[in-house]
Amino acid sequence: MSASSSETLLISRIRAGEPDAWNEVIARYEGRLLGFVARRVITQAAAEDLVQETFVGFLNSLPNYDPDQSLEGYLFSIAAHKLTDLLRHEGRRPTLPLIAEESSDGWQPVDRGRCASSIVRSHERHGLEETALVNALGEMIDHWRRQGQWERLQCIELLWVRGWSNKEVAAQLSISEQTVANYKFETIARLRSAVRGQGLPEEVFPELYP
Amino acid sequence: MLDPFHQPDFEAYLDEALPVEEMTRIEKALRDDPSLARQLAAILARRDSGVISLGEVWRRHRLSCPTRQELGSFLLGVLPDDAAKYLTFHLEVAWCPSRIARPEGLTIP
Numbered sequence: 196m197s198a199s200s201s202e203t204l205l206i207s208r209i210r211a212g213e214p215d216a217w218n219e220v221i222a223r224y225e226g227r228l229l230g231f232v233a234r235r236v237i238t239q240a241a242a243e244d245l246v247q248e249t250f251v252g253f254l255n256s257l258p259n260y261d262p263d264q265s266l267e268g269y270l271f272s273i274a275a276h277k278l279t280d281l282l283r284h285e286g287r288r289p290t291l292p293l294i295a296e297e298s299s300d301g302w303q304p305v306d307r308g309r310c311a312s313s314i315v316r317s318h319e320r321h322g323l324e325e326t327a328l329v330n331a332l333g334e335m336i337d338h339w340r341r342q343g344q345w346e347r348l349q350c351i352e353l354l355w356v357r358g359w360s361n362k363e364v365a366a367q368l369s370i371s372e373q374t375v376a377n378y379k380f381e382t383i384a385r386l387r388s389a390v391r392g393q394g395l396p397e398e399v400f401p402e403l404y405p
Numbered sequence: 406m407l408d409p410f411h412q413p414d415f416e417a418y419l420d421e422a423l424p425v426e427e428m429t430r431i432e433k434a435l436r437d438d439p440s441l442a443r444q445l446a447a448i449l450a451r452r453d454s455g456v457i458s459l460g461e462v463w464r465r466h467r468l469s470c471p472t473r474q475e476l477g478s479f480l481l482g483v484l485p486d487d488a489a490k491y492l493t494f495h496l497e498v499a500w501c502p503s504r505i506a507r508p509e510g511l512t513i514p
Binding site: 209212213214217218220221225246247250251254255320321324325328329332333336340343345348349352353355356357358359367386398399400401402403 | 411460498
């Protein structure tokens with residue numbers, strides 16, 4: 196089935212770099228693509244990744260898009276290919292990470308059994324604490340993006356997500372170590388305030404209370 | 406000389422959220438150096454006790470990952486310069502978890 200005239204027009208607008216046209220494609224097909232892949236993968240995150248990858252694949256292949264094929268069929272064929280790749284990849288993955296036991300010479304699977312102390316904190320409680328942190332961090336990141344504070348965002352991302360030292364971050368971003376320290380101090384202060392405000396236990400977030 | 410490992414590298418390793426070459430490098434280092442394996446065990450123990458790492462939460466929830474709209478605009482070359490510069494950083498330096506999930510799919514313009 197070939198692309199309809201509205202699809203052809205839509206694709207022309209995307210080729211012309213119109214963000215609205217791109218948003219329209221997402222609005223039209225995101226839900227159905229998610230429905231298609233979500234039934235075939237284990238996690239929602241994997242489904243989201245696949246759909247993201249499908250859209251990226253579509254944009255990368257746009258110069259070769261054949262208007263004799265419908266847009267919907269084209270997108271779903273990309274999704275099917277990505278899904279096949281993922282399932283092949285998952286099939287090859289080791290299911291258990293290996294670490295060396297201190298007392299053994301060989302490699303043993305990590306013991307996933309929980310020790311007595313680990314059950315003190317319930318999953319539910321842990322989930323609430325994590326959600327609170329996600330909300331606080333998410334609001335801060337959104338605020339930086341809206342304000343165009345990209346340097347601050349990059350700095351904190353490298354410190355916490357990559358675990359780089361102040362010195363390494365300063366060198367990467369070509370800023371002073373003092374600036375890195377200031378960003379870190381201010382961010383920790385804001386997060387501490389958010390954690391306190393929600394009555395969350397401080398010991399769960401050791402990085403905020405070094 | 407190769408870059409040294411950082412704590413979040415091991416956290417991401419346990420979540421299989423690193424680029425393939427980095428997963429391989431850590432796997433090899435773990436086999437060669439028992440102290441690194443103990444570090445890994447300490448992370449698992451910390452997770453079991455309910456302690457939350459900021460970096461783990463940030464990465465797992467993809468707090469700074471681009472939306473589909475942003476990624477599309479980026480690939481179409483119409484994202485504002487400062488946002489595009491950040492996105493390149495996020496993909497290349499910060500090891501965007503979305504990109505690591507399917508590295509072959511994203512061609513940076």
